[in-house]
Amino acid sequence: MISKRARNMAPSMTLGINAKVKSLEAEGKKIIDLSIGEPDFLTPDVAKEAGKAAIDNNMTRYGPAAGSLPLRQAIAKKLKEENQVEYAPTDIVVTSGAKHALTIALTALLDPGDEVIIPVPYWVSYPEIVKLVEGVPVFVEGKKENDFKLTFEEVAPYLTSRTKAIILTNPSNPTGAVYFKDELDALVTPLVEKGLMVLSDEIYERQVYGGDFVSVASLSPKVKEHTILINGLSKSAAMTGWRIGYTASESKLAKVIGDISSHLVSHPSTVSQEAARAALEHAQGDMEERREQYKQRRDYILDFLKDVPGIASVAPEGAFYVFLDISSLRDKVKGDSLSLEVCEALLDQHQVALVPGIGFGADDFLRLSYAASMEDIKEALHRIKVYMEQWQ
Numbered sequence: 472m473i474s475k476r477a478r479n480m481a482p483s484m485t486l487g488i489n490a491k492v493k494s495l496e497a498e499g500k501k502i503i504d505l506s507i508g509e510p511d512f513l514t515p516d517v518a519k520e521a522g523k524a525a526i527d528n529n530m531t532r533y534g535p536a537a538g539s540l541p542l543r544q545a546i547a548k549k550l551k552e553e554n555q556v557e558y559a560p561t562d563i564v565v566t567s568g569a570k571h572a573l574t575i576a577l578t579a580l581l582d583p584g585d586e587v588i589i590p591v592p593y594w595v596s597y598p599e600i601v602k603l604v605e606g607v608p609v610f611v612e613g614k615k616e617n618d619f620k621l622t623f624e625e626v627a628p629y630l631t632s633r634t635k636a637i638i639l640t641n642p643s644n645p646t647g648a649v650y651f652k653d654e655l656d657a658l659v660t661p662l663v664e665k666g667l668m669v670l671s672d673e674i675y676e677r678q679v680y681g682g683d684f685v686s687v688a689s690l691s692p693k694v695k696e697h698t699i700l701i702n703g704l705s706k707s708a709a710m711t712g713w714r715i716g717y718t719a720s721e722s723k724l725a726k727v728i729g730d731i732s733s734h735l736v737s738h739p740s741t742v743s744q745e746a747a748r749a750a751l752e753h754a755q756g757d758m759e760e761r762r763e764q765y766k767q768r769r770d771y772i773l774d775f776l777k778d779v780p781g782i783a784s785v786a787p788e789g790a791f792y793v794f795l796d797i798s799s800l801r802d803k804v805k806g807d808s809l810s811l812e813v814c815e816a817l818l819d820q821h822q823v824a825l826v827p828g829i830g831f832g833a834d835d836f837l838r839l840s841y842a843a844s845m846e847d848i849k850e851a852l853h854r855i856k857v858y859m860e861q862w863q
């Protein structure tokens with residue numbers, strides 16, 4: 472009864488952990504939850520007020536399929552001023568979150584059997600979305616010593632006549648690694664020369680600590696033509712529940728993406744669109760302050776980890792994750808999946824929730840989210856240290 476496509480879909484590892492945390496909490500246990508990829512900050516007041524005003528002003532009816540013009544103008548202005556890429560408002564399609572943006576962008580690009588390069592470790596939803604639209608995920612693993620960042624030479628052997636696109640997450644979830652300008656150029660420009668499209672997921676662009684974020688589309692006019700830029704307000708403006716994302720692409724593609732979206736959701740919530748517009752236009756200061764706080768947390772964690780035996784980490788230059796290398800436990804911990812076993816032990820014995828790397832295609836790792844209070848982070852690190860010390 473259920474389609475092969477749906478049966479093929481893996482459940483979300485992060486949501487699975489979340490369910491376990493909730494059931495332990497229901498038993499009265501106090502869990503420190505560092506598993507979630509959601510800012511611990513609140514939506515800026517200016518955005519909340521704009522949402523309320525939208526309701527009061529009856530902006531509660533159908534709107535344009537590709538999103539309201541004022542919001543698309545605000546996004547175009549942001550992309551020009553912050554990312555040095557010029558798009559007309561009509562090149563932008565507002566979506567119900569970046570996840571929806573990725574799904575319709577891939578629907579617009581792929582025919583059944585078309586291949587999509589997915590760098591490993593990957594964000595959990597990429598392979599599932601590619602399969603859902605009948606594409607074929609092709610996994611390419613970078614080197615640990617290069618923080619898993621890929622080079623063109625590493626990708627080239629995987630290219631076939633069916634390769635249509637690459638999905639790049641910059642900064643990366645789960646590793647926090649950032650491709651800075653030269654690395655990005657060296658990877659993307661030759662891929663574009665070969666005709667590939669780049670789906671550039673830039674949802675963590677505001678959480679970059681070790682240098683300047685560079686948007687793929689700003690590299691050259693040719694790269695821009697081959698890029699579908701994906702972004703949204705969830706992480707940058709702490710607006711996860713409002714569900715606003717967007718695509719920016721060359722105009723023919725934008726038209727198709729907008730048409731697909733119109734059949735799927737008509738358009739995202741008009742109230743949320745107003746809130747997103749206000750956040751983009753008036754909440755820049757809040758966003759910058761948050762970046763500084765994330766950086767302080769990251770620095771604290773990296774410093775603390777120096778004293779934790781058997782654990783190393785990828786250098787996280789962005790996002791709000793630290794990817795913990797626990798390969799030193801490989802011969803010590805028994806079980807089919809190292810990261811699952813260690814996560815379960817941390818949760819059951821020490822009441823700390825992290826995400827097993829196996830969900831991101833990297834079983835030697837655990838993902839720790841520092842979108843949490845400093846107090847929780849300190850206590851969780853202390854417990855992780857106690858857990859690691861027993862193996863020494």
Ligand SMILES: Cc1ncc(COP(=O)(O)O)c(C=O)c1O
Binds near residue numbers: 567569
């Ligand atoms: C890399 C990446 N892309 C996209 C998303 C989805 O964002 P949205 O809430 O806008 O759908 C997430 C959320 O965790 C993410 O980590």
